[in-house]
Amino acid sequence: MAKYVELVGKPGVGKTATYIKLKCSKSHLIFHKNFQKNPYSISGAINNKIQSLRKKFHLRSHLSTTPEELLARFLHDNHRLADNFWEIVLRDNDPLIKNHQFHLINYIRKIFEKIQLIKEDLSPGHFVVDEGLIHNYKYFLPNNSGENLDQQLTQLFHIMHLPQGIVFFHEDISKVGDRTLTRNKILEKDMNLSKTDLNLSREEEIMDLIKCIQVLKEKKVEVLWVESHEDIDYNVQKITEFINALD
Secondary structure (H helix, E strand, C coil): CCEEEEEECCCCCCHHHHHHHHHHCCCCCEECCCCCCCCCCCCCCHHHHHHHHHCCCCCCCCCCCCHHHHHHHHHHHCHHHHHHHHHHHCCCCCHHHHHCHHHHHHHHHHHHHHHHHHHHCCCCCEEEEECCCCCCHHHHCCCCCCCCHHHHHHHHHHCCCCCCEEEEEECCHHHHHHHHHHHCCCCHHHCCCCHHHHHHHHHHHHHHHHHHHHHHHHCCCEEEEEECCCCHHHHHHHHHHHHHCCC
């Protein structure tokens, strides 16, 4: 089973830019090769897609690395995690999720396949994952109300295949709103928010993410904090040294 490190942080903090820079660096880190863009048909109703993904798959005697087989094995081994996700996806009271169900399912599916591929890999090094299960932890909380979040996270991480390390991209909360507006990538749920309200929304999300990181540290997951305003080459060096020092 290969080990992996996940890059975590709010949008715009430099995760993907750092990930790309890491891939270009002369290191012994391992990077996931993308599958074809969309190996699944996009025709048919979204409910049919959900039901097809939820089926119990018959596992072959050999390990195939096709996306379909990887997804099958992940769902077989992580049915509780998948059930939590379906519960959230099928909620009727969240219009944002309801309006983007297919895109969300496709996004999470790729993460499931990626994590399963890493689990089955026998490479001695560390994979680097940009946005994995931890980054998307809120899609797997059965009660995403914010109440007793520590307890919810503890229960969630008990059933989740955790990374050996987390690289957390920290951002000055006062600058999050400016960065979001500058990138012109505002989520649908934030479109009617003022700059002040946008900052408050991001602040709450960041505090929850920090709480998530704290629970992971209690689970003995190594964590590296990097500042998003630092030079990208400096952060790449720090991350490489951090990963090389992991057991």
